[in-house]
Amino acid sequence: MPKIQEKPIAEPTAAPVANGSMPSRVCIVDIGTNSIHSIIVDAYPNGTYTVLDKIKEMVRLGDGGFAEQALTEDAIERALRALQRVRLLADGWHVTEHLAFGTSAIREATNGGVLVQRAKKEAGITIRTIPGSLEAELIYKGVRRAVDMPDPVMVVDIGGGSTEFIVGTDKEVYFAQSLKVGAARVTEQFVTTDPVNSEEFRAIRAHYREMLAPVFRAAKAYDVHELVGSSGTMECIAEVHVNYAGDGSRSIYQQALDGQAIRDVTKRIMSSSIEERKQMPGIDKKRLHQVVAGATLIDVLLKDLVIERLRLSPNALREGMVDYFIKNNYERLEQLAPYAGVRRRGIYELGFKFDWDREHAEQVARLSLKLFDELSEWHQLGEQHRELLEYGALLHDIGYHISRRKHHKHSRYLIENADLNGFQPEEIDIIANIARYHRKALPKRKHKPFMKLSGVNRAIVRRTASLVRLAEALDRSHFQNVESISVEVVGSDTVYLHLRTSTDPQLELWAVEQAKEFFEETYDCVLHVDADIVPDESTPLALGM
Numbered sequence: 001m002p003k004i005q006e007k008p009i010a011e012p013t014a015a016p017v018a019n020g021s022m023p024s025r026v027c028i029v030d031i032g033t034n035s036i037h038s039i040i041v042d043a044y045p046n047g048t049y050t051v052l053d054k055i056k057e058m059v060r061l062g063d064g065g066f067a068e069q070a071l072t073e074d075a076i077e078r079a080l081r082a083l084q085r086v087r088l089l090a091d092g093w094h095v096t097e098h099l100a101f102g103t104s105a106i107r108e109a110t111n112g113g114v115l116v117q118r119a120k121k122e123a124g125i126t127i128r129t130i131p132g133s134l135e136a137e138l139i140y141k142g143v144r145r146a147v148d149m150p151d152p153v154m155v156v157d158i159g160g161g162s163t164e165f166i167v168g169t170d171k172e173v174y175f176a177q178s179l180k181v182g183a184a185r186v187t188e189q190f191v192t193t194d195p196v197n198s199e200e201f202r203a204i205r206a207h208y209r210e211m212l213a214p215v216f217r218a219a220k221a222y223d224v225h226e227l228v229g230s231s232g233t234m235e236c237i238a239e240v241h242v243n244y245a246g247d248g249s250r251s252i253y254q255q256a257l258d259g260q261a262i263r264d265v266t267k268r269i270m271s272s273s274i275e276e277r278k279q280m281p282g283i284d285k286k287r288l289h290q291v292v293a294g295a296t297l298i299d300v301l302l303k304d305l306v307i308e309r310l311r312l313s314p315n316a317l318r319e320g321m322v323d324y325f326i327k328n329n330y331e332r333l334e335q336l337a338p339y340a341g342v343r344r345r346g347i348y349e350l351g352f353k354f355d356w357d358r359e360h361a362e363q364v365a366r367l368s369l370k371l372f373d374e375l376s377e378w379h380q381l382g383e384q385h386r387e388l389l390e391y392g393a394l395l396h397d398i399g400y401h402i403s404r405r406k407h408h409k410h411s412r413y414l415i416e417n418a419d420l421n422g423f424q425p426e427e428i429d430i431i432a433n434i435a436r437y438h439r440k441a442l443p444k445r446k447h448k449p450f451m452k453l454s455g456v457n458r459a460i461v462r463r464t465a466s467l468v469r470l471a472e473a474l475d476r477s478h479f480q481n482v483e484s485i486s487v488e489v490v491g492s493d494t495v496y497l498h499l500r501t502s503t504d505p506q507l508e509l510w511a512v513e514q515a516k517e518f519f520e521e522t523y524d525c526v527l528h529v530d531a532d533i534v535p536d537e538s539t540p541l542a543l544g545m
Contacts (some may be wrong), residue, residue, distance in 0.1 A: 023050070024345075026325055027090035029083070029100035029319040031127060033062035033160025034287075035232065036079065037318045038086045043326050045333035049118045055089055057082040060284040062105040062160045066185045071109045079115060083123040094342055099325050101317070102129040102139075104182060105160030111217035128237060132178025134373055136164040138320030143230050144170045145323070146253075146315040153223040154215075156301065157316055158233040159295050160184035163208045164216045167222055171180050175218035181211050183233055183287075183294035195273045196292055204293065208300045218302060225308045227259075227301060228318040232284065233294035238312050239282025241265045255315045259307040266299040341421035350418050353403035360478045364438075365393040367471035367485065372464070374487035375495075378409055380525055381465040389464040392434025396468060399435075412436035413451060430457055430464075438472050440520050466518040473511035474499070482508060483534065493524065499531035 023042035030037040041055040059078040061071060071079075090098065102118070102404075106112040107129045116127045130138075139157045143149075149170040157164040161182040167175040190204050209216075218224075230237070238252040241262055247255060270292055277288050283512065287294075301307060326333065335352050339345045351361060372379070372386055399410025415432040423431075433450055437443060443450045443462060450458060476483045481501045488496040497512070499505055509529060516527045 002244070024097050024329070024336065025052075025093060025095050026097040026322070027086065027093075027095045027126060028100060028318050028321045029086055029098070029101045029127075029327070030316075030321065030322065031061070031083075031100060031106065032317075033103065033105040033145065033162075033182055034058060034290075035160075036061075037316075038089070038323070039318050040090060040095060041322055042321060043097075043329075043333065045286045045330055046336055047323075047326055047328070049322050049326065052093060053089060055086060057085070060160070060184070062182075062184045064188070066161070066188045069108055070111050071105065071115060080122055083119050084095065087123045088119060094422075095223075096342055096345065097325070098125055098126045099321055100125050101135075101321060103135055103317070104132070104159060104180070105187075106177075106314070107131070108161065128446050132162055132164070133176065135162070135317060136166055136176040136178050137173075138324055139164050139230060139317050140166045140168065140173055140176065140320065141323045142315040142320030143228060143318060144156050145319055147228050147311060147313045149228065151226075152224050153226045153228050153303075154219050154224045154305070155228045155230060155313070156234070156298075157229075158183055158231045158292070163297065165212075165218075167215075167218045167224060173214075174222055177214060179215070181208060181297060183290040183297070183529065185196060186293040186297070187290040191289075191293065193471065195271055195276075198215050201270070203294070204296050205300060208297055209304070212300070219305050224305060227298075227307050227310045228313055229298075230313040231293060232287065234310075234312060236283050236287055236291055237262065237265055237269065237295060238282050239296060240311070241282075243281040244268075245335065246433070252312045255311075255318050255447055257310045257312075259302050259309055262310050263302050265297055265300070265447040266295040269295040270299065274448060282290060313384050328537055343387075343391075343420075346418075346420045346422060347394055349396060350415070350420070351394060352452070354414060356395075356398050356399040356400075357478060360475055360479060361394045363475045363480045363482075364396060364468065364471045365390050367474050367482065368393040368464075368468050370485055371467045371470060371487065374485075375467075375489075375523075378489075381463060385460055385464060386419045386459060388460075389434060389467065392431045392464065393438075393468045393471060395431065396435040396472065398437040408436050408439045411438075416449075426454075426457060429453055430461055433461045434465045436467045437461065437518070442521065460517075462522045466522040467516050469515045470497075470512060473515035474508050476507050476511035481505060493526060495525050495527050497527060497529040499529065500534050502533070502535060505531035 020322045023044045026043050028039050028042050035056055035058045038055045039051055041051050043049045059082050061075045061079050063075055064072050106115060116510045119125050119127050140155055143155050151165060152169055155166040159182045161184060162178050163181045164178045166173060186204060190200050193200060238257060241257060242248050242252060274288050277283055283291055332352060336345050336349055339348050368389055372389055395415055396411055398414055399407035402410040412432040412435055415435055416428060420428055445451060480501050481503055483502055484500045509531060512529045520527055
């Protein structure tokens with residue numbers, strides 16, 4: 001067979017660039033007392049993100065649970081069904097990351113762990129329960145992305161179990177607190193009549209004023225005369241105002257609403273019966289019972305703080321969670337930015353996670369691909385096998401994260417248990433076994449992970465792993481001495497491997513002699529290797545002293 005013309009070593013596939021880098025696709029889930037909000041975003045390491053889809057469900061997780069401090073079984077089931085739908089949406093968008101935060105209802109419930117455990121098992125979503133202080137911080141971060149706040153304002157997010165109050169500007173937070181005055185909680189505590197009678201109103205107002213004393217002090221200290229609302233309750237009240245007396249030509253998020261006009265709406269809601277509220281355009285039917293408590297809270301704030309105007313933010317906790325995700329994953333996002341596709345990004349993320357020697361891993365992958373391409377007539381494998389070979393080569397040494405000794409076996413274990421997205425189980429098994437056999441023993445019948453593969457896949461592993469073992473030997477120093485390789489096949493059983501190196505190749509030549517048995521056995525041939533040294537003239541020689 002004639003000598004194959006030498007070609008540059010193949011580079012791993014380059015990724016297209018978008019917004020300066022490739023994003024991570026993330027599903028953000030805000031599990032509140034009333035509703036579950038989820039957004040799908042492409043998050044970029046420069047701090048920007050693009051919203052791809054949204055889903056919201058009123059699950060009333062806190063219904064009937066405040067007095068007993070426990071989630072009811074019905075509430076848990078509603079939440080799980082909603083989370084399963086969120087997961088289906090996320091899978092449809094090929095999401096690679098999930099971030100789910102649980103707030104007041106879960107963190108206060110004695111059986112909140114039941115929902116957390118079942119969500120992981122039944123919906124594949126891991127819920128992290130966050131404290132009220134972090135909830136307030138994230139709401140502020142979400143709101144400031146959407147609302148201009150040059151002067152001090154009070155951001156108010158009325159939830160079902162808690163309400164978050166933040167005093168600040170778009171550059172600084174002066175005060176932030178989460179208080180147990182959510183609309184569902186106060187309704188359960190105080191409301192028994194319809195319409196709510198005067199005695200219950202007095203009790204609700206007194207309760208709010210007692211609980212909100214530190215909030216009032218902070219607002220007055222910073223001369224706050226504007227509220228920014230970021231919750232469903234606020235949106236309901238704004239929609240009622242727009243439908244009765246406002247500007248219906250613009251979104252509620254594009255208007256500055258007069259404080260006194262909003263008080264007219266809160267009073268209308270506070271004095272209404274459920275049947276009357278059903279006729280009010282803008283009130284979500286699932287908020288009919290608790291919107292009175294929410295309207296009363298807003299009314300107290302507007303009156304006692306002499307609020308002049310109210311604005312609405314389309315952003316809230318979930319958008320703050322995106323900010324949190326990007327900030328806490330900045331380095332990883334920046335590392336992964338160049339790599340397109342779920343599969344390739346997953347491979348590189350695994351490498352970064354386990355502190356790989358990236359330069360060595362990529363050199364071994366390049367050399368492996370070069371050998372694969374040069375020997376295509378011998379191995380008779382296709383492009384899909386070439387991809388799996390590259391990934392096995394990239395991850396062959398991640399087992400060092402556990403231990404140097406038997407790191408090839410640790411590499412196999414880590415790959416098999418990494419939850420790599422976009423791969424079929426048999427593909428993961430092939431990649432794991434390619435990595436496992438880059439050193440030490442050759443595949444044997446007593447090796448259970450190898451023998452569980454089909455006969456076809458065992459042959460694929462042999463043909464590809466033997467190439468990785470050679471490539472590993474060709475970078476034995478981990479200094480990428482081999483600059484290029486060419487292969488010459490003579491007859492049906494002899495292969496010559498010609499190297500071009502930048503420095504003395506004795507270590508590589510020795511390592512190939514130690515590693516070539518697997519290749520020779522797999523391809524039933526004899527391998528010979530030689531090298532030419534081509535010094536890098538661009539590198540200045542060190543001067544002796």
